[in-house]
Amino acid sequence: MNSESPKYNAPALDKGLDILEYLSEEGVPLSQAEIAQGINRTPSEIYRMLVCLEERGYVIRESNAGKYRLSLKMYSLSHRHTPFDELKRVAQYPMQALSEITRQSCHLSIMNDNKLLVIYQTRSPSAVSLSIEEGTHFPLSMTTSGRVILSMFPEEEAISILSKDEYYKNWDQERQNTLIETINEIGKLGYRSAKSKLTGGVTDIAVPIGLRGTDLKAVLAVSLFSSNLEDSINLDVILGELKKAQKIINELIGAV
Incomplete structure (x- = not known):
């Protein structure tokens, strides 16, 4: 009491x-x-x-x-409403603002059954843009968002999760070690920007949402055509806006 x-x-x-x-x-x-x-x-x-x-x-x-x-x-x-239902609800406005400012689509993902699951997206206001459909699963090892969410786990737990990944478990030791080093580096930097390993000509920029040591872990990402990034959009601007949205969402879910 x-x-x-x-x-x-x-x-x-x-x-x-x-x-x-x-x-x-x-x-x-x-x-x-x-x-x-x-x-x-x-x-x-x-x-x-x-x-x-x-x-x-x-x-x-x-x-x-x-x-x-x-x-x-x-x-x-x-259990009628999971923490991820609340996360989707509070993320809608910051994600909409992010899309409007950057003129790019953005999406929110979580880990589900040792894969990356897209649970929400906001579309770009531009006529032509990338769209990552809600409900789509992707391998953790092969995606920028997957690597970002793995950076929120202790290294031993991340390796255990990856042991079930369809790509990672077939790699040689050197390639596996390189991925673990990348994940650790993401944990230090707090973000990841890289060209997509699944779709040619696409660059992904992602930041973590939530807290280490809790079940509420997610990733907010912008995926865009690499040519746009090189020609007309500044990476630092997109990353800055991503971090603003990250801060707002984390505050709204109490992850600060």
Whole structure:
């Protein structure tokens, strides 16, 4: 329980949350008296709240001993929307701004089943541009975004992930070591710009989104025709705008 006085009092809500949190901490069925004692309340104080929580399906009262335990409802609610759903939601505006300023499409990717998965893109306002369709999978080892997301993992874990990559596992030791060195360098620089190994004439520029050591890892990238980059678009400008969008998205998901 929070020892600081709340700015606004909601006694019934406080009691309900105290009950849920205490049952979660204890992890075993508890009687009304045991719950009351654990949250410094009297049994009569929490009776109506327990009845309400039971009726709403948040707690279950066992028929034999009459003790209460948490149901799976909280788990179900928390998994209706994954962290990546929230990431997509908050990334929409910064990505739209990025596309409008750079006149290029941009896309957001995560790792799924040891591959890179594009989960969202915003199209360029220009008449001609590259499009990376949502739902497309790419090999981690062969993509700029894949290498950037691998840079967010400890080296041993990145190698373990790559051991399942269809390309990497067939490479000789020297080529595998070169890729690991590249990934480590990305981790130090905080971005990657390189010509696509899958599509000729395309350059990818990517930055990481999220935090190391958490499950929320993603990559924001701009893919464009290499000729455009050489002729009319400055790499530093695109990278600068990518980092601005990266900062905004990270702030919105609390990854700062």
